[in-house]
C-alpha cells in the first residue's frame with residue numbers, strides 16, 4: 174500500500190507528517206473513490222475532497238473542494254456532567270466530514286457543482302449527524318482546554334502519549350490527589366502516536382473534532398480497509414482494548 178500512495182508530492186508530505194508502522198493511505202480505504210468513474214472520471218484520489226485552486230472560501234478544511242453542508246440548525250451533545258462548552262454547530266473541520274456523512278449532500282457534490290444528490294452515503298451506520306442531530310455522538314467542536322479536562326479523569330492536552338497515566342490529580346473537581354490511582358497502564362502496543370502530545374496528535378487547532386478519533390487519510394493504525402479508521406487501535410500491554418478512549422480518559 175505504501176508504494177501506491179507515494180506517487181505525488183503532496184502525498185509524500187502527508188506521509189512525512191504522519192509516520193506509521195502500518196502506513197496505508199486513501200487508496201484501498203473507504204475514502205478511495207478512484208473506482209467511481211461515472212463521476213470521478215479521472216480516478217482522482219484527492220480531488221473528491223481537495224483541489225489546488227478555487228477551493229472553499231471558508232477553507233473549512235485545507236484546500237477543501239467538496240460542497241459544504243448548508244445546514245444552519247444542529248443539535249449538539251450535552252449532558253449534566255459535561256464541563257466543556259460545546260457551541261451550537263460543528264466547526265469547519267468536522268463540518269467537512271459531515272458534508273458527506275450526514276447524508277444530505279452527494280459524495281460527488283463539489284463547490285462548483287453542489288447539486289448532485291447522488292450517490293449519498295446510504296449505509297445507515299455510516300450516517301452520522303443525520304438531520305443535524307449530533308446529540309448521540311461523542312462531543313465535538315469544543316476547546317480541549319483545562320476547563321474541559323476538569324472532567325473527572327481526563328488528561329490535559331499536554332499529556333504525552335505513552336507517558337505514565339498520572340493525570341488524575343487535584344485538578345479534578347477539587348479532589349485530593351492522594352489515593353487516586355490511574356487504572357490503566359500507559360503502554361499501548363502498536364501505536365504510531367507515542368511521544369506526541371494529545372494537542373499535536375489528536376486535536377485540530379486545540380479542538381476535539383471527528384478527526385481526533387478518525388484518520389480520514391488512513392495513515393495511522395491498522396490497514397486502510399480495516400475497521401473504522403481509528404487514529405489509535407490495538408491493545409495495551411495487558412491485551413485490553415479501547416486505547417483510543419483511554420488515551421484521553423483516565424478511566
Ligand code: HEC
Nearest residue numbers: 183184187190199204218219221222234235269270384389
Ligand atoms: C474523503 C475526503 C478526503 C480525501 C479523499 C482526501 N482528503 Fe485530505 N483531508 C480531508 C479532511 C476532512 C481534512 C481535514 C481533517 C484532517 O486533517 O483530518 C484533510 C486534510 C488534509 C491535509 C492537511 C492536514 C494533514 O493531514 O496534513 C492534507 C495535506 C491533505 N488532506 C492531503 C490529501 C491528499 C494529498 C489526498 C489524496 C491522496 C487527500 N488529502 C485525500 C479529506 C480528504
Ligand code: HEC
Nearest residue numbers: 203221269270273280294295296299383384387389401402
Ligand atoms: C466525499 C465524501 C466523504 C467525506 C468528505 C468524508 N467521508 Fe467518510 N466515508 C465516505 C463514504 C462514501 C464512506 C463509505 C460509507 C459506507 O460504508 O456506506 C466513508 C466511510 C467512513 C468511515 C468508515 C465507516 C465504515 O464502517 O467503513 C469512517 C470512520 C469515516 N468515513 C469517517 C470520516 C471522517 C472522520 C471524515 C472527515 C475527517 C470523513 N469520513 C469525510 C464519504 C466521505
Ligand code: HEC
Nearest residue numbers: 267270271274298299300301311313382383385386387401
Ligand atoms: C471520541 C472518538 C470519536 C469521535 C469524536 C468521532 N468518532 Fe466516529 N467512531 C468512533 C468509534 C469508536 C467508532 C466505532 C463504532 C462505534 O463506537 O459506534 C466510530 C464509528 C464511526 C463511523 C462508522 C459507523 C458504522 O457503523 O459504520 C463513521 C462513519 C464515523 N464514526 C464518523 C464520524 C464523524 C463524521 C464524526 C464527527 C461528526 C465522528 N465519527 C466522531 C469514534 C469517534
Ligand code: HEC
Nearest residue numbers: 252254255256257312317320321322324375385417418421
Ligand atoms: C482526544 C481526546 C479524547 C478521546 C480520544 C476520547 N474522548 Fe471522550 N471526551 C474528551 C473530552 C475532552 C470530553 C469532554 C469532557 C467534559 O468536558 O466534561 C469528552 C467527553 C466524553 C464523554 C461525555 C462526558 C460527559 O460528562 O457527558 C464520554 C462518555 C466520553 N467522552 C467517552 C469517550 C469514549 C467511549 C471514547 C472512545 C471511543 C472517547 N471518549 C474518546 C476527550 C476524548
